[in-house]
Amino acid sequence: MFKTRFTKLVGIQWPIIQAPMIGGYSSPEMVSIVSNLGGLGTLALGNLTPEQIIQQCNQTLSLTDKPFAVNLFVSQKRTIPELNKYSQEVKALIPYYQQLDIDESVLFDQKTTNLPDLNSQIDAILSTNITIVTFTFGIPSPEIVKKLKQNSIIVIMTATNAEEAALAQKSGSDAVILQGINAGGHRASFLTDGNGGPKADLLLKQASQAVSIPTISTGGIMNGEQIALHIKNGADACQLGTAYLFTDEAKVESYYLEALLEHEADTCLSNSFTGKYARVLSNQFSKEMKPYRAAPFPYQGQLTSHIRSKATEKKLYEYLPFWAGASYSLGRRQTAESLTKTLIDELTSSMIS
Numbered sequence: 001m002f003k004t005r006f007t008k009l010v011g012i013q014w015p016i017i018q019a020p021m022i023g024g025y026s027s028p029e030m031v032s033i034v035s036n037l038g039g040l041g042t043l044a045l046g047n048l049t050p051e052q053i054i055q056q057c058n059q060t061l062s063l064t065d066k067p068f069a070v071n072l073f074v075s076q077k078r079t080i081p082e083l084n085k086y087s088q089e090v091k092a093l094i095p096y097y098q099q100l101d102i103d104e105s106v107l108f109d110q111k112t113t114n115l116p117d118l119n120s121q122i123d124a125i126l127s128t129n130i131t132i133v134t135f136t137f138g139i140p141s142p143e144i145v146k147k148l149k150q151n152s153i154i155v156i157m158t159a160t161n162a163e164e165a166a167l168a169q170k171s172g173s174d175a176v177i178l179q180g181i182n183a184g185g186h187r188a189s190f191l192t193d194g195n196g197g198p199k200a201d202l203l204l205k206q207a208s209q210a211v212s213i214p215t216i217s218t219g220g221i222m223n224g225e226q227i228a229l230h231i232k233n234g235a236d237a238c239q240l241g242t243a244y245l246f247t248d249e250a251k252v253e254s255y256y257l258e259a260l261l262e263h264e265a266d267t268c269l270s271n272s273f274t275g276k277y278a279r280v281l282s283n284q285f286s287k288e289m290k291p292y293r294a295a296p297f298p299y300q301g302q303l304t305s306h307i308r309s310k311a312t313e314k315k316l317y318e319y320l321p322f323w324a325g326a327s328y329s330l331g332r333r334q335t336a337e338s339l340t341k342t343l344i345d346e347l348t349s350s351m352i353s
């Protein structure tokens with residue numbers, strides 16, 4: 001047991017949060033293992049329909065009676081961009097379509113629209129017994145915050161700089177996740193495009209002066225010593241994504257896991273896969289696409305989705321996004337149980353020494 005303002009707020013034993021990881025990686029099994037050990041698991045529900053949300057929440061509730069969180073995206077509604085074959089966003093992708101034998105006409109087939117509606121996702125969550133909701137990519141509307149709080153749900157927003165953290169606090173966030181630029185996956189940024197910003201340790205220092213709510217450090221944290229350091233520097237908890245990506249329960253695709261275990265590539269921020277900056281293993285696609293403008297999130301993701309499916313089929317893995325934090329080379333294959341227990345042991349001994 002290690003008490004901080006955050007552990008008291010959410011009723012957990014250890015200031016350790018398993019990050020939400022879209023793509024099915026933070027499964028109900030993983031979330032319940034972490035929560036049952038006294039940490040806080042988080043389900044990634046950002047791109048799921050209300051029906052899928054209810055299923056995931058109920059499955060997790062059947063595996064643990066301890067607190068766990070669920071995560072949603074606050075994505076601004078955008079109009080579908082008008083693209084034609086002369087648009088830079090399209091022209092940059094045509095060589096990949098040609099190389100992979102994909103019919104280019106699908107590039108203009110903009111049938112898909114925005115992500116699932118946040119209000120209906122919230123209603124789905126309210127129909128279950130969820131008690132903690134975390135948000136990324138923006139600040140939820142005052143109506144949503146009010147509705148959640150009226151239902152005694154703890155609301156936690158994500159920030160990538162001190163200004164975003166202050167806005168989260170002002171908007172009613174009960175604690176704030178501080179995502180450093182070293183974090184794996186998408187940047188949570190909403191006041192900037194996210195292609196820059198402080199690392200997790202500096203962000204903690206800067207944001208601690210801007211907010212009084214409990215703070216959660218995330219980005220590049222892979223072991224208990226690092227968690228202890230963040231706690232000593234004022235964090236109330238730490239959130240780990242990439243470390244959990246290596247666990248058996250993440251069921252990462254074999255080619256993705258192989259790339260992670262090779263430790264060969266550097267990581268970089270790229271917006272070429274989805275339209276939003278995200279930290280990935282640097283590869284041919286991220287490098288070649290760097291000079292080109294990307295369509296806004298999530299449309300770039302739709303434009304590139306055919307490339308990803310065909311490249312997977314043809315085993316051309318240099319065209320796929322392998323999300324990873326900057327410290328991914330410290331990742332170890334193990335179970336979520338063994339990782340969580342190790343983090344607890346390391347945190348405990350580092351706090352004593």
Ligand SMILES: Cc1cc2nc3c(=O)[nH]c(=O)nc-3n(C[C@H](O)[C@H](O)[C@H](O)COP(=O)(O)O)c2cc1C
Pocket residue numbers: 019020021022023025044045046071135136158179182183184185186218219220221239240241242243245323324325326327
């Ligand atoms: C594969 C992957 C998927 C992610 N999906 C989400 C998500 O759905 N929602 C979210 O708030 N953060 C997401 N993140 C970011 C994490 O919440 C967290 O900020 C990040 O993993 C911390 O950095 P680390 O990976 O170095 O631990 C994702 C990260 C990874 C690696």
